[in-house]
Amino acid sequence: MHVVENADPYSDVMMLPLSIVPMEKLLSALGRTGMRLAFLLQVVFLASALCCSATAASTTIRVTLQLPAESLLYQNLKHFGDRVAELSHGELNIKLFPSSELFKAHEVPGAVGTGKIEMGASLLLQYVEIIPAADIFSVPFLFSDPVIFEAATASSSGIRGLLDESIRNSTGARVLWWVPYGAEAMGSKGSPLRLPFDLAGKRIRVAGSTLAEFIKACGAAGVISGGPEQYALLQKGKVDGVSTSIEAFVSLSLWQLIDHATLIRHIRKVFVVLINDRIWQGLSEEQRSVLKKAAMEAERSALNQDAILDREAIAVLARHGMKISEVTPTEFDEWKACSSPVSEIFLAKSGETGEKVMAEYRKLLAGFIGNRPSGRSR
Numbered sequence: 001m002h003v004v005e006n007a008d009p010y011s012d013v014m015m016l017p018l019s020i021v022p023m024e025k026l027l028s029a030l031g032r033t034g035m036r037l038a039f040l041l042q043v044v045f046l047a048s049a050l051c052c053s054a055t056a057a058s059t060t061i062r063v064t065l066q067l068p069a070e071s072l073l074y075q076n077l078k079h080f081g082d083r084v085a086e087l088s089h090g091e092l093n094i095k096l097f098p099s100s101e102l103f104k105a106h107e108v109p110g111a112v113g114t115g116k117i118e119m120g121a122s123l124l125l126q127y128v129e130i131i132p133a134a135d136i137f138s139v140p141f142l143f144s145d146p147v148i149f150e151a152a153t154a155s156s157s158g159i160r161g162l163l164d165e166s167i168r169n170s171t172g173a174r175v176l177w178w179v180p181y182g183a184e185a186m187g188s189k190g191s192p193l194r195l196p197f198d199l200a201g202k203r204i205r206v207a208g209s210t211l212a213e214f215i216k217a218c219g220a221a222g223v224i225s226g227g228p229e230q231y232a233l234l235q236k237g238k239v240d241g242v243s244t245s246i247e248a249f250v251s252l253s254l255w256q257l258i259d260h261a262t263l264i265r266h267i268r269k270v271f272v273v274l275i276n277d278r279i280w281q282g283l284s285e286e287q288r289s290v291l292k293k294a295a296m297e298a299e300r301s302a303l304n305q306d307a308i309l310d311r312e313a314i315a316v317l318a319r320h321g322m323k324i325s326e327v328t329p330t331e332f333d334e335w336k337a338c339s340s341p342v343s344e345i346f347l348a349k350s351g352e353t354g355e356k357v358m359a360e361y362r363k364l365l366a367g368f369i370g371n372r373p374s375g376r377s378r
Contacts, residue, residue: 059287060093061275064112065121066105066227069098071251072309073121073271076179076302080273083294092287094119105226113171115276121179123227124163124270125208131166132346133353138210139346140266140339142361144183149268150303151364153178158360166353173274176291177299180306181245182313183265188241192260192325196338202240205230211243211267213345218338230254245269247313255320263314263326264335273298 063081067073074096081094103111108122109130127134136142136159143149152159164175186193186204193199199220206212212222223239227248233239234257242254246263249255273295280288314324327335347354 058090058093060095061118062095062097063119063121064097064102064108064117066100067098067251072247072305073179073181074098076298076305077121077273079301080294080298083297084290087290087294088287092290100228105228109171109173112173112274112276115278118279119273119275121271121273123207124272127167128208130170131163131353132350133166133357134163135208135210135346135350136354136357136361137270138208138267139343140214141336143268144265146268148365148368149180152361153180153270158363159357162353162357162360167274168277172277174277174280176273176275176295179271179273179302181269181271182247182306182309183245184243184267184269185246186241186243186262186264187249187254187258188260189258192262192323193241194262194325194327194331195334203238205233205239205242205244210342210346214266214339214342215243217341218335227252231257234258246310250313250316255317255322259321260323260325261317263324264332266335266339
Protein backbone atom coordinates (compact mmCIF):
# COMPACT_ATOMS: atom_id res chain seq x y z
CA MET A 1 0.00 0.00 0.00
CA HIS A 2 1.35 3.38 -0.99
CA VAL A 3 1.50 5.87 1.85
CA VAL A 4 2.00 9.61 1.36
CA GLU A 5 4.35 10.99 3.94
CA ASN A 6 3.40 14.07 5.98
CA ALA A 7 -0.22 13.93 4.69
CA ASP A 8 -2.66 15.83 6.86
CA PRO A 9 -5.03 13.23 8.29
CA TYR A 10 -7.73 15.95 8.77
CA SER A 11 -7.53 17.60 5.38
CA ASP A 12 -10.90 16.08 4.44
CA VAL A 13 -12.40 17.74 7.49
CA MET A 14 -10.94 21.13 6.65
CA MET A 15 -12.38 20.98 3.13
CA LEU A 16 -15.94 20.70 4.45
CA PRO A 17 -18.13 23.78 4.98
CA LEU A 18 -17.72 25.06 8.51
CA SER A 19 -21.44 24.78 9.21
CA ILE A 20 -21.45 20.97 8.90
CA VAL A 21 -18.12 20.07 10.56
CA PRO A 22 -18.65 18.38 13.94
CA MET A 23 -17.09 20.52 16.64
CA GLU A 24 -14.98 17.70 18.11
CA LYS A 25 -13.34 16.95 14.73
CA LEU A 26 -12.69 20.63 14.12
CA LEU A 27 -11.03 21.08 17.49
CA SER A 28 -8.89 17.98 17.00
CA ALA A 29 -7.82 19.17 13.57
CA LEU A 30 -6.83 22.59 14.79
CA GLY A 31 -5.28 21.59 18.07
CA ARG A 32 -5.54 23.40 21.37
CA THR A 33 -4.22 26.65 20.00
CA GLY A 34 -7.13 26.73 17.53
CA MET A 35 -9.92 26.08 20.03
CA ARG A 36 -10.79 29.71 20.56
CA LEU A 37 -10.64 30.49 16.83
CA ALA A 38 -12.99 27.61 16.01
CA PHE A 39 -15.47 28.71 18.64
CA LEU A 40 -15.46 32.28 17.38
CA LEU A 41 -15.97 31.16 13.79
CA GLN A 42 -18.99 29.09 14.78
CA VAL A 43 -20.49 32.07 16.65
CA VAL A 44 -19.97 34.32 13.63
CA PHE A 45 -21.64 31.79 11.35
CA LEU A 46 -24.66 31.38 13.61
CA ALA A 47 -25.07 35.15 14.06
CA SER A 48 -24.91 35.64 10.29
CA ALA A 49 -27.52 32.94 9.71
CA LEU A 50 -29.88 34.45 12.28
CA CYS A 51 -29.45 37.93 10.81
CA CYS A 52 -30.24 36.75 7.28
CA SER A 53 -33.21 34.76 8.54
CA ALA A 54 -34.67 37.81 10.33
CA THR A 55 -34.16 40.00 7.27
CA ALA A 56 -35.95 37.53 5.02
CA ALA A 57 -38.82 37.18 7.48
CA SER A 58 -39.93 40.82 7.42
CA THR A 59 -40.12 43.54 4.77
CA THR A 60 -40.84 47.09 5.93
CA ILE A 61 -42.92 49.36 3.72
CA ARG A 62 -42.80 53.03 4.74
CA VAL A 63 -45.81 55.30 4.19
CA THR A 64 -45.67 59.10 4.26
CA LEU A 65 -48.71 61.30 4.90
CA GLN A 66 -49.22 64.99 5.59
CA LEU A 67 -51.88 64.75 8.31
CA PRO A 68 -51.19 64.06 12.01
CA ALA A 69 -51.71 60.81 13.90
CA GLU A 70 -54.99 62.20 15.27
CA SER A 71 -56.50 62.36 11.77
CA LEU A 72 -58.89 59.82 10.32
CA LEU A 73 -56.56 59.41 7.34
CA TYR A 74 -53.88 58.13 9.70
CA GLN A 75 -56.40 55.80 11.34
CA ASN A 76 -57.39 54.42 7.93
CA LEU A 77 -53.74 53.75 7.08
CA LYS A 78 -53.18 52.16 10.48
CA HIS A 79 -56.12 49.84 9.80
CA PHE A 80 -54.46 48.94 6.50
CA GLY A 81 -51.13 48.29 8.23
CA ASP A 82 -52.68 46.09 10.90
CA ARG A 83 -54.44 43.98 8.27
CA VAL A 84 -51.28 43.67 6.18
CA ALA A 85 -49.34 42.40 9.21
CA GLU A 86 -52.13 39.96 10.03
CA LEU A 87 -52.65 38.64 6.48
CA SER A 88 -48.89 38.30 5.80
CA HIS A 89 -48.20 36.70 9.21
CA GLY A 90 -45.66 39.42 9.93
CA GLU A 91 -43.83 39.11 6.62
CA LEU A 92 -44.85 42.67 5.61
CA ASN A 93 -44.58 45.56 8.05
CA ILE A 94 -46.25 48.92 7.33
CA LYS A 95 -44.56 51.88 9.04
CA LEU A 96 -46.38 55.23 9.03
CA PHE A 97 -44.75 58.67 9.03
CA PRO A 98 -47.46 61.31 9.72
CA SER A 99 -47.37 65.12 9.82
CA SER A 100 -45.09 65.41 6.75
CA GLU A 101 -42.27 63.94 8.85
CA LEU A 102 -40.42 62.65 5.78
CA PHE A 103 -41.95 64.58 2.86
CA LYS A 104 -44.16 67.65 2.59
CA ALA A 105 -47.50 67.34 0.82
CA HIS A 106 -46.27 68.61 -2.56
CA GLU A 107 -43.24 66.28 -2.42
CA VAL A 108 -45.21 63.06 -2.04
CA PRO A 109 -45.96 62.41 -5.75
CA GLY A 110 -42.28 62.67 -6.69
CA ALA A 111 -41.07 60.73 -3.65
CA VAL A 112 -43.36 57.76 -4.27
CA GLY A 113 -42.94 57.85 -8.05
CA THR A 114 -39.15 57.74 -7.87
CA GLY A 115 -38.99 55.23 -5.05
CA LYS A 116 -37.55 57.56 -2.41
CA ILE A 117 -40.26 56.05 -0.26
CA GLU A 118 -42.30 52.93 -0.86
CA MET A 119 -45.81 54.32 -0.27
CA GLY A 120 -47.58 57.61 0.36
CA ALA A 121 -51.00 59.16 0.91
CA SER A 122 -51.59 62.33 -1.07
CA LEU A 123 -54.43 64.64 -1.88
CA LEU A 124 -55.40 63.90 -5.45
CA LEU A 125 -54.93 67.56 -6.33
CA GLN A 126 -51.20 67.26 -5.59
CA TYR A 127 -50.99 65.51 -8.97
CA VAL A 128 -52.51 68.42 -10.86
CA GLU A 129 -49.20 69.83 -12.13
CA ILE A 130 -48.43 66.47 -13.74
CA ILE A 131 -51.99 65.47 -14.63
CA PRO A 132 -54.20 68.59 -14.87
CA ALA A 133 -57.29 66.41 -15.32
CA ALA A 134 -56.93 65.29 -11.67
CA ASP A 135 -58.26 68.72 -10.71
CA ILE A 136 -61.79 67.79 -11.76
CA PHE A 137 -62.55 67.12 -8.10
CA SER A 138 -61.63 70.75 -7.36
CA VAL A 139 -64.14 72.18 -9.82
CA PRO A 140 -66.78 73.64 -7.46
CA PHE A 141 -70.18 71.99 -7.16
CA LEU A 142 -69.59 69.09 -9.59
CA PHE A 143 -69.54 66.63 -6.69
CA SER A 144 -71.50 68.47 -3.99
CA ASP A 145 -74.00 65.64 -4.01
CA PRO A 146 -72.42 62.82 -1.97
CA VAL A 147 -74.12 60.16 -4.11
CA ILE A 148 -72.51 61.53 -7.28
CA PHE A 149 -69.19 61.78 -5.48
CA GLU A 150 -69.34 58.19 -4.25
CA ALA A 151 -70.13 56.92 -7.75
CA ALA A 152 -67.29 58.98 -9.25
CA THR A 153 -64.71 57.65 -6.78
CA ALA A 154 -65.79 53.99 -6.89
CA SER A 155 -63.20 51.53 -8.21
CA SER A 156 -65.45 50.87 -11.23
CA SER A 157 -65.77 54.58 -12.12
CA GLY A 158 -64.59 55.70 -15.56
CA ILE A 159 -63.30 58.93 -13.99
CA ARG A 160 -61.21 57.08 -11.44
CA GLY A 161 -59.96 54.57 -14.00
CA LEU A 162 -58.63 57.32 -16.26
CA LEU A 163 -56.90 59.13 -13.39
CA ASP A 164 -55.38 55.99 -11.84
CA GLU A 165 -53.94 55.01 -15.21
CA SER A 166 -52.59 58.51 -15.86
CA ILE A 167 -50.88 58.60 -12.47
CA ARG A 168 -49.19 55.24 -13.06
CA ASN A 169 -48.08 56.09 -16.60
CA SER A 170 -46.90 59.61 -15.74
CA THR A 171 -45.28 59.14 -12.33
CA GLY A 172 -44.48 55.46 -11.76
CA ALA A 173 -46.83 55.20 -8.77
CA ARG A 174 -49.72 52.75 -8.57
CA VAL A 175 -52.94 53.82 -6.81
CA LEU A 176 -54.05 51.19 -4.27
CA TRP A 177 -57.16 52.89 -2.94
CA TRP A 178 -58.98 56.21 -2.57
CA VAL A 179 -59.92 57.86 0.74
CA PRO A 180 -62.88 60.28 0.61
CA TYR A 181 -62.25 63.03 3.11
CA GLY A 182 -65.41 65.03 3.55
CA ALA A 183 -66.78 68.26 2.20
CA GLU A 184 -65.19 71.69 2.15
CA ALA A 185 -66.22 74.71 4.23
CA MET A 186 -65.17 78.35 4.54
CA GLY A 187 -63.55 79.36 7.81
CA SER A 188 -63.22 82.94 9.05
CA LYS A 189 -62.83 85.08 12.14
CA GLY A 190 -65.31 87.69 13.33
CA SER A 191 -68.08 87.08 10.78
CA PRO A 192 -69.12 84.18 8.53
CA LEU A 193 -68.46 83.96 4.80
CA ARG A 194 -72.03 83.15 3.73
CA LEU A 195 -72.06 84.89 0.36
CA PRO A 196 -69.53 85.74 -2.37
CA PHE A 197 -70.02 89.37 -1.34
CA ASP A 198 -68.42 88.53 2.03
CA LEU A 199 -65.15 87.60 0.29
CA ALA A 200 -64.51 91.08 -1.12
CA GLY A 201 -60.89 92.16 -0.51
CA LYS A 202 -60.01 89.08 1.53
CA ARG A 203 -57.18 86.56 1.20
CA ILE A 204 -58.44 82.98 1.40
CA ARG A 205 -56.23 79.94 1.74
CA VAL A 206 -57.00 77.24 -0.85
CA ALA A 207 -55.42 73.89 -1.73
CA GLY A 208 -54.83 74.35 -5.45
CA SER A 209 -55.04 76.49 -8.58
CA THR A 210 -58.60 75.58 -9.58
CA LEU A 211 -59.91 76.56 -6.16
CA ALA A 212 -57.86 79.74 -6.42
CA GLU A 213 -59.74 80.50 -9.65
CA PHE A 214 -63.01 79.89 -7.82
CA ILE A 215 -62.07 82.29 -5.02
CA LYS A 216 -60.94 84.86 -7.56
CA ALA A 217 -64.19 84.56 -9.54
CA CYS A 218 -66.13 85.14 -6.32
CA GLY A 219 -64.20 88.31 -5.37
CA ALA A 220 -61.20 87.36 -3.22
CA ALA A 221 -57.54 86.42 -3.61
CA GLY A 222 -56.63 82.75 -3.28
CA VAL A 223 -53.47 81.82 -1.35
CA ILE A 224 -52.36 78.29 -2.26
CA SER A 225 -50.85 76.12 0.46
CA GLY A 226 -50.73 72.57 1.75
CA GLY A 227 -53.02 71.51 4.57
CA PRO A 228 -50.56 71.67 7.49
CA GLU A 229 -49.50 75.22 6.56
CA GLN A 230 -52.99 76.65 7.16
CA TYR A 231 -52.51 77.14 10.88
CA ALA A 232 -49.32 79.17 10.44
CA LEU A 233 -50.88 81.31 7.68
CA LEU A 234 -53.78 82.20 9.96
CA GLN A 235 -51.53 82.73 12.96
CA LYS A 236 -49.24 85.11 11.07
CA GLY A 237 -52.13 87.01 9.50
CA LYS A 238 -51.18 86.06 5.95
CA VAL A 239 -54.73 84.97 5.17
CA ASP A 240 -58.13 86.17 6.36
CA GLY A 241 -59.87 82.85 6.04
CA VAL A 242 -59.58 79.30 4.73
CA SER A 243 -61.33 76.99 2.34
CA THR A 244 -60.64 73.52 3.69
CA SER A 245 -62.27 70.23 4.61
CA ILE A 246 -64.54 70.30 7.63
CA GLU A 247 -62.40 67.60 9.26
CA ALA A 248 -59.29 69.78 8.92
CA PHE A 249 -60.80 72.36 11.29
CA VAL A 250 -60.47 69.64 13.94
CA SER A 251 -57.31 67.71 13.02
CA LEU A 252 -55.31 70.91 12.41
CA SER A 253 -56.84 72.75 15.41
CA LEU A 254 -57.97 75.64 13.21
CA TRP A 255 -60.77 76.28 15.70
CA GLN A 256 -58.13 77.90 17.93
CA LEU A 257 -57.70 80.76 15.42
CA ILE A 258 -61.08 81.18 13.70
CA ASP A 259 -64.59 81.18 15.11
CA HIS A 260 -66.87 80.71 12.08
CA ALA A 261 -67.30 77.79 9.68
CA THR A 262 -69.73 78.14 6.79
CA LEU A 263 -70.81 74.82 5.31
CA ILE A 264 -70.92 75.45 1.56
CA ARG A 265 -69.68 71.98 0.52
CA HIS A 266 -68.42 73.36 -2.79
CA ILE A 267 -66.00 70.45 -3.22
CA ARG A 268 -65.34 67.11 -1.57
CA LYS A 269 -61.76 66.16 -0.73
CA VAL A 270 -60.17 62.86 -1.71
CA PHE A 271 -56.81 61.31 -0.87
CA VAL A 272 -55.14 58.58 -2.91
CA VAL A 273 -52.86 55.97 -1.37
CA LEU A 274 -50.07 54.86 -3.70
CA ILE A 275 -47.14 52.48 -3.94
CA ASN A 276 -44.08 52.81 -6.16
CA ASP A 277 -44.81 50.59 -9.17
CA ARG A 278 -41.29 49.10 -9.40
CA ILE A 279 -41.51 48.07 -5.76
CA TRP A 280 -44.97 46.63 -6.43
CA GLN A 281 -43.65 44.57 -9.34
CA GLY A 282 -40.79 43.34 -7.15
CA LEU A 283 -43.16 41.84 -4.58
CA SER A 284 -44.28 38.24 -4.81
CA GLU A 285 -47.77 37.44 -6.07
CA GLU A 286 -48.74 36.45 -2.54
CA GLN A 287 -47.48 39.76 -1.11
CA ARG A 288 -49.36 41.75 -3.76
CA SER A 289 -52.49 39.76 -2.94
CA VAL A 290 -52.14 40.71 0.72
CA LEU A 291 -51.79 44.42 -0.11
CA LYS A 292 -54.76 44.31 -2.50
CA LYS A 293 -57.02 42.67 0.06
CA ALA A 294 -55.99 45.06 2.85
CA ALA A 295 -56.44 48.03 0.49
CA MET A 296 -59.97 46.94 -0.43
CA GLU A 297 -60.85 46.66 3.25
CA ALA A 298 -59.32 50.08 3.96
CA GLU A 299 -61.34 51.63 1.13
CA ARG A 300 -64.60 50.16 2.44
CA SER A 301 -63.72 51.48 5.88
CA ALA A 302 -62.99 54.92 4.39
CA LEU A 303 -66.37 55.02 2.64
CA ASN A 304 -68.16 54.20 5.89
CA GLN A 305 -66.04 56.77 7.68
CA ASP A 306 -66.84 59.47 5.10
CA ALA A 307 -70.54 59.17 5.87
CA ILE A 308 -69.99 60.30 9.46
CA LEU A 309 -66.77 62.31 9.08
CA ASP A 310 -68.38 65.74 8.70
CA ARG A 311 -71.03 65.16 11.38
CA GLU A 312 -68.44 64.18 13.96
CA ALA A 313 -66.18 67.10 13.06
CA ILE A 314 -69.06 69.59 13.31
CA ALA A 315 -69.97 68.24 16.75
CA VAL A 316 -66.37 68.67 17.95
CA LEU A 317 -66.18 72.23 16.58
CA ALA A 318 -69.44 73.15 18.30
CA ARG A 319 -68.04 71.90 21.59
CA HIS A 320 -65.06 74.20 21.05
CA GLY A 321 -67.43 77.16 20.65
CA MET A 322 -67.23 77.63 16.88
CA LYS A 323 -70.28 79.04 15.17
CA ILE A 324 -71.36 76.63 12.42
CA SER A 325 -73.69 77.91 9.71
CA GLU A 326 -75.30 76.12 6.77
CA VAL A 327 -75.90 78.17 3.63
CA THR A 328 -79.48 78.51 2.45
CA PRO A 329 -80.54 77.28 -1.02
CA THR A 330 -80.49 80.88 -2.26
CA GLU A 331 -76.97 81.45 -0.91
CA PHE A 332 -75.83 78.13 -2.36
CA ASP A 333 -77.07 79.22 -5.81
CA GLU A 334 -75.14 82.50 -5.53
CA TRP A 335 -71.92 80.58 -4.88
CA LYS A 336 -72.65 78.33 -7.86
CA ALA A 337 -73.31 81.35 -10.08
CA CYS A 338 -70.02 83.06 -9.27
CA SER A 339 -68.10 79.81 -9.84
CA SER A 340 -69.48 79.24 -13.35
CA PRO A 341 -66.26 80.22 -15.23
CA VAL A 342 -64.20 77.59 -13.42
CA SER A 343 -65.38 74.58 -15.46
CA GLU A 344 -64.22 76.20 -18.68
CA ILE A 345 -60.88 77.12 -17.09
CA PHE A 346 -60.45 73.48 -16.04
CA LEU A 347 -61.18 72.18 -19.55
CA ALA A 348 -58.84 74.71 -21.15
CA LYS A 349 -55.86 73.59 -19.09
CA SER A 350 -56.50 69.83 -18.73
CA GLY A 351 -56.22 68.78 -22.37
CA GLU A 352 -57.48 65.52 -23.86
CA THR A 353 -57.57 63.66 -20.53
CA GLY A 354 -59.61 66.51 -19.06
CA GLU A 355 -62.13 66.17 -21.88
CA LYS A 356 -62.33 62.43 -21.23
CA VAL A 357 -62.91 62.72 -17.48
CA MET A 358 -65.50 65.44 -18.03
CA ALA A 359 -67.26 63.19 -20.55
CA GLU A 360 -67.29 60.43 -17.92
CA TYR A 361 -68.70 62.89 -15.41
CA ARG A 362 -71.52 63.90 -17.77
CA LYS A 363 -72.26 60.23 -18.43
CA LEU A 364 -72.39 59.60 -14.69
CA LEU A 365 -74.63 62.60 -14.10
CA ALA A 366 -77.00 61.56 -16.87
CA GLY A 367 -77.50 58.25 -15.12
CA PHE A 368 -78.90 60.06 -12.09
CA ILE A 369 -81.11 62.60 -13.86
CA GLY A 370 -84.70 61.48 -13.67
CA ASN A 371 -83.87 58.82 -11.08
CA ARG A 372 -83.59 61.20 -8.15
CA PRO A 373 -86.36 63.06 -6.33
CA SER A 374 -86.48 66.80 -6.85
CA GLY A 375 -84.49 68.96 -4.45
CA ARG A 376 -80.84 69.34 -3.63
CA SER A 377 -78.83 66.90 -1.55
CA ARG A 378 -75.74 68.38 -0.02
